[in-house]
Amino acid sequence: MHLTVERLHIALDGNAILRDVNLEARTGDIVGLVGPNGSGKSTLLRTVYRSLRPADGVVRVGDDDVWRLSARAAARRTAAVLQDSCGNTTGLTVTEIVALGRAPHHGLLGRDGAEDHRAVEEAIDHCGVRPYAERDYASLSGGERQRVLLARALAQDPRLLVLDELTNHLDIRARFELLELVRATGTTTLAVLHDLDLAARLCDHLVVLHEGAVVAAGTVLEVLTPQVLGEVFGVRASTRRHDDGVIRITYAAQPLAADVPAPRG
Numbered sequence: 631m632h633l634t635v636e637r638l639h640i641a642l643d644g645n646a647i648l649r650d651v652n653l654e655a656r657t658g659d660i661v662g663l664v665g666p667n668g669s670g671k672s673t674l675l676r677t678v679y680r681s682l683r684p685a686d687g688v689v690r691v692g693d694d695d696v697w698r699l700s701a702r703a704a705a706r707r708t709a710a711v712l713q714d715s716c717g718n719t720t721g722l723t724v725t726e727i728v729a730l731g732r733a734p735h736h737g738l739l740g741r742d743g744a745e746d747h748r749a750v751e752e753a754i755d756h757c758g759v760r761p762y763a764e765r766d767y768a769s770l771s772g773g774e775r776q777r778v779l780l781a782r783a784l785a786q787d788p789r790l791l792v793l794d795e796l797t798n799h800l801d802i803r804a805r806f807e808l809l810e811l812v813r814a815t816g817t818t819t820l821a822v823l824h825d826l827d828l829a830a831r832l833c834d835h836l837v838v839l840h841e842g843a844v845v846a847a848g849t850v851l852e853v854l855t856p857q858v859l860g861e862v863f864g865v866r867a868s869t870r871r872h873d874d875g876v877i878r879i880t881y882a883a884q885p886l887a888a889d890v891p892a893p894r895g
């Protein structure tokens with residue numbers, strides 16, 4: 631399903647955090663939300679997965695304003711993987727954690743049916759967590775846990791995936807693997823990523839937030855221009871598609887500093 635964010639305003643404790651934010655992810659697209667620390671990325675995600683009601687503006691998943699849906703109906707559409715987001719997992723196995731993703735689909739009796747079982751097994755296989763499916767979640771490494779949290783989100787059978795720094799703390803191979811798993815789902819995805827190289831590899835489109843406002847949006851090459859990299863991220867860098875088809879960013883040895891003019895040539 632497509633995601634549309636229109637004219638979003640958020641103020642917290644009297645401070646404007648998001649100002650007139652507009653954003654779109656077409657069905658099946660992976661949209662990366664990037665920006666410096668404190669630019670409002672997580673706040674924007676919170677309004678999308680319905681944990682923070684906006685002061686003004688609309689978040690639509692499909693044709694419906696998520697803030698007009700019930701929490702349960704919204705959770706059947708949108709699954710989020712957040713940083714350190716598993717809650718109390720004491721004594722739960724990996725399979726039990728993944729099965730938690732089915733909660734929005736349960737009826738009043740809250741029992742698992744055949745459809746729940748199928749979704750959990752499929753998510754376990756898709757994310758490659760079968761080898762430790764019966765282990766205590768608490769015994770897993772950070773990378774293994776992230777896979778399990780993604781599996782829990784996929785078991786939810788969402789139409790929109792919301793990811794906040796899914797690959798934090800992971801080694802480079804694990805990052806690539808996890809992002810490939812996301813791509814292979816074909817699910818519309820809004821992902822906060824700090825690593826711009828990963829964002830360039832994974833995303834169909836990027837949206838750059840700076841001080842609570844969208845300052846650029848479009849394809850990776852349209853967005854990660856030397857000007858945006860300099861003015862928003864404070865680095866001197868350029869972006870281009872290499873012969874192997876991968877878009878890479880090349881950073882100059884010296885980061886930009888306001889009082890140091892960029893060298894000529």
Ligand SMILES: Nc1ncnc2c1ncn2[C@@H]1O[C@H](COP(=O)(O)OP(=O)(O)OP(=O)(O)O)[C@@H](O)[C@H]1O
Pocket residue numbers: 642643645647665666667668669670671672673674
């Ligand atoms: N409850 C609050 N009251 C006041 N300000 C808040 C509150 N919650 C967040 N903020 C501020 O809103 C701004 C945006 O925070 P947010 O977490 O959305 O940024 P971010 O882009 O996700 O940052 P990071 O990349 O560091 O995770 C920050 O300046 C933060 O301090």
